[in-house]
Amino acid sequence: MKQQQWMVRPLVQALCTAGMAMMAGGVWASDAALLQEVEVVGANSENQNRADGNWTSSDSRAATKTTTPLNELAQSVSVVRQEQIEAQKPRTIAQALDYVPGAYSGLFGNAMRYDYVALRGFVDTSMANTVLDGMRLMSDAGSFSAFQVDPYFIERIDLVRGPISVLYGNAAPGGMVALMTKQPQMARHSEISVDVGTNNTRALGFDLAGGLSETLSYRLTGLGREADAMQDYSSEKRLAIMPQLLWKPSESTALLLQAYVQNDPEGGYHSGTPYEGAVTTHAGRKVSREFFDGEPNLDEFDREQRMLGYQFAHRFNPAWEVRQNLRHTSSDYASKQVYQSGWANETELSRGYSFSEEELSGLAVDTRVQGTVATGALIHDIVFGIDYQDRENTGFWGWGSVAGIDAFAPQYGNTELSDIGQSNWVREFRQIGYYVQDQISLGAWRFTGGIRYDRAKTSSLDTDTQVKTEWDGGETSRRFGALYVFDSGLAPYVSYSESFDPSSNVDAAGQVLQPSRGTQWEAGVKYQPNASTLLTAAYYDLQQKDVARMVPGEGYFESVGTVKSRGIELEGHLAFAQKFNLQAAYTYSDMKIQNGAAEAEGKRPRQSPEQMASAWLNYTPVTGARIGAGVRYIGKSYADLANTMAVPSATLFDLSASVDLGIWMSQMKGASLQVSANNLFDKDYVAACYDENYCYFGNERSVMTSLKYAW
Template identity: 40%
Template sequence: MRLAFPLKRSHLLCVMAIAVPSAVLAEDTLVVNAAPNSSADAPTQGYTAKNSKGATKTDQPLITTGQAVSVITRQQMDDQNATTVNAALNYTPGVFTNFAGGATRYDTISLRGFHGGDVNNTFLDGLRILSDGGSFNAIQVDPWFLERIDVVKGPSSALYGQSIPGGVVIETSKRPQFNNEGHFRLSGGSQNTAGGAFDYTGAINDQWAYRLTGMTRSSDTQFDHQREERYAISPQLLWQPDENTSLLLRAYLQKDPSGGYHASVPGDGSLYSARGDKLGRGFFDGQSSNNVFKRWEQIYSYAFQHAFNDTWSFRQNTSYTHSNTQLEQVYQGGWNDSRTLLNRYYSGENSSLDAFSIDNQLEADFATAALEHKMVLGVDYQHFTNNLSTEGGTASQLDPYTGWTGGDAISMYSATHAKRRYEQAGVYLQDEMTLDKWHLTLSGRYDDLKTKNTTQQLLYTSDNVDERNDHHFSSRASLLYAFDSGLSPYISYSQAMTPSTLPDINGNLLKPTVSEQYEAGLKYQPPGTSDLYSAALYDLTQNDVGNRVVQGSYYVPAGKVHSQGLELEARTQLTQRLSVIGGYTLNRVRFKDAVDGNDGHTPYITPNQMASLWGQYKAAAGVDLGAGVRYIGKQWADNENTQRMPSTTLLDASVRVNLAQFTPSLKGAFVQLNVNNLTDKKYVAACYGTSYCYWGQERSVVATLGYDF
């Protein structure tokens, strides 16, 4: 699976352009929309959200939340036709999701320079998606089923337990509604992409509501001989006997008969070429007879909440996950000594993961004199067991320019049966205090964590058992002042702890990592609007970091990583017709006290800058136009910082035609065209060292016929 630095004048101009709203343009037609429900559980409206549960686990206005939080709404995902969570996060500052390039098998998310094994910082409906970062069994939820995605930036262990230092990504499912609503989609496009989706919700009676959502999608992908195919469905049932009580039952079922391609090309052949030519973006380094990825996911969950009175309320969220994964893959591992042929290796895995998670929250809303409190006492537990059989071997060498190989034979050098277990139990306490315009939040949490790997080496009849028991206390504090003008400056301190499920070369678990962050920020929300402008400065340090060695799929200690940065974000309805989201990231990440000779170097998969801007304009005659630009700054291809990767700029566009303009009988029907990487820019998205680089996604064109009713 793959603040102390100067601002140049050009950087400052970019910062100002994003941070300061443009003048409001006059419009011929004024459309007045009803104010959306600001609750974090309500359906999102447009490109902005006023509330979030991500940073505090309570329904809190973003303008009084003392932490950087970005919210991607349903409207944004629809307008940009985001078919992966990676794509949905493309326009979010502080977030880098492009390091797998055109591969879409996993949600690969890096926050503030930390990717943490790629798969361990995502949540669904408040509960961790319990993937196993030490295997290929990683859960992925299709964004068609999501209402919103909240990106909480910075260490978050005080509420969520184990946490990647850069933050957490919280996906929220669409919920049943008591008003009838339906959505239908058919799509097709480049790379033989085809799909369909539906979403229906409504009331059964005055106490019961349902939602049924489903989709299917297939594609030949940009890679030769590779295909993606997915089927997913989610039934939901909501019981709400009164305004104080609700019980929501959910199931999410997903089958991926073919998970496409997730491998790499060498830097010599993508970043540059010593042989006078670069490899194509469709380059396939494997063998069709040994290239399989299948995944079958089941997630069953419920959410219960009850308010006893105006002071006390209780919430319980629970989920059970089962996931089966089958992998067979031949992949390249860099050039041979003569630099004429690619060395190739084989990985195989059959795994079965079972996971359970529960979070209990008791909330008290009360006041002591003039000081208002919203206090949450929580107890949560999460556990997974992953039974897997793995194989490793070498394959024949490959001439990538002629396609010649020495044959299809694979020489096995390892075969194992393993059981990987992880368990976390935690208790946390949070007090959100308000005194006039002051907002102080204090959080603390104690965790008991157990990790155990049992491995049986079949070829060498040897067993290895590695077990760790860890205890950790995490804290968070923030102070914010909310001016009447809409300005809210804040400061915060937070900690994170990440117990490792990552094995070293001998199969032993790495030491847990710990991190701490100092953040200062300023938010601005013009009174009476849901527009939000924000700026955040942070200083973040993680200790005992592990880096992945691709060949062999193990990890090595790398010392400390120090990240300093600036993030700017604007989400605004500039006029009744024009919505704009913009973001800018300036990031300085360095190894400190490195144990591998990389002290002072920048880790790979860490662009030094990122910027994005997307505008959606409601033109005349029922036409909506969207356009976006994404800038990804320079990166290093390796932790040794021997090869610099150039920056790249990508353009996206969309156009939607509402068919009701032709006849009233087509009200709700539309056609939409989305083009990503409009200029078909050929670029390397990221590298895990100079032998493992990923081509960026080539131009994709998708047309959608939709009907909303």
């Protein structure tokens, strides 16, 4: 019976041809006047940079898999646009979310290898809750094989908060980070940019786009960057390129071919410091944030990522269309690392050694039909589809010991290894989901309802012992919401949603973990009186069952129990006094662990600040010039289950200024200069602690000068 359920390859082939079959024979009743014009594939007016510093967006393309106005969505969604990314110069997607509510990117301090983002306080799968152009990146959250896309390639980020399994299948309860890449366009665009900054940062990027014929357009984007990390003996290097070709033979059909290749031969620093020594003193002293606990001649990191796929869309008539997205992903990962494992005495840290190699291959296919129909006074925007996800990750994890190191006067060169061991494994994940969603308009009312059924299978095979454990089952996810839009732009709403997240991770006994499940109620209000102003307030009550987290230094996970999270999120975008634009956010979350370890009962999970706040103000004194300043507040969190070890709050300041040189000198037309600074006053702080032995310093001050020429 199970074999019949998992004859998946033929099913994938059927999914890939489903769109063509529907084009040949599909006929639906529709009313052409009911369809709002939507771009099949490609750019729209929001792609054009605004000179006024207003970063307000009008819609979301990810929350419902349709283009829906933000003021008509019965859930919390924030959008980070390309202009904001370029102005604030984040080095990772996670950092690009520093000025939106409900997201925390400092889980592992200044580590840059992964896009760790905790949404509404939920840390598990924080590096695997990302969607790229409508499909999951197929990261394996319990391993080192998690995909990372550089912000330079991104046009916009939709942060969708709350459970979203009804449309995307496996998902963490806090929400998802939906990325949209820069895509081909007929209008010619050419730019080259050079960045130079602190820590020997050097980067060169190019972005070329335009039409090749009446039906073909392209985009070619590339980046090379290297920099020293904050810690000694650590550096980061990246080479990435993304070619794309869009074929649009008619106004109703489009095919976009995409590829993305990225090589990271150096991954920077990725370790921590004990709570005593980082937050408080150890033997009367604190460890420097530049301290490197590894060995320069032993530590290595190399990651290669490849993605190849397409997006296809065909409009049958003004009311109905079919879309299919497919992407194959693969990665190779190898690392060796010496890391501290706690204090041995007043000055020396014990150290361990880890080494690993992984090869991941994944496939994602999403086929859906969407359209508009009217039933009496009701207007229905309907989406129904099938998506399939398949991932296999093969590799080994090794471990050992290395001589300790003096944390206050380090001497390197102790490279003799002992107690070497290794575990070889294969981790697999497969999921097929069937979903339907209906967005209903009735006068000023907006109703959203959706249901999905997933069949999933996860497994973990120890190739040394040939012992295989697995989980195989099905799950139904639901979502519904109601919103009323007043003529004034005020829109109160209420919604309910569910999440389902199967895992290939194992516990101490080698058994695959049970899937985690989440449920959420949310109520809020949005106010959008004009295109430049959007104010939102939301209250949510969210619960996740069967939460687990990795045990440091081990290859298995331990149960956390059930985590309940209730909170308030506020966000505002507004323009005033003609030349000023303000973006502000506030987050408060009340989180508690239930049915976990005795000392954790009723306590707050680690790595989850209770409060966060931010504000960014843009001032445009003249057209073509902008000055921006921001402040970020990170509230108190905890390093231990009993909540006796507090991680203090921190307040950080950022700055950005840019000028179009062409407005001052005509011969410099197309050239622009920008200076960006993060943590302007060089605050020395701890961003979060995984536990008592692993706390992570936040980023030091970084200053970047960028020169861009566009033609």
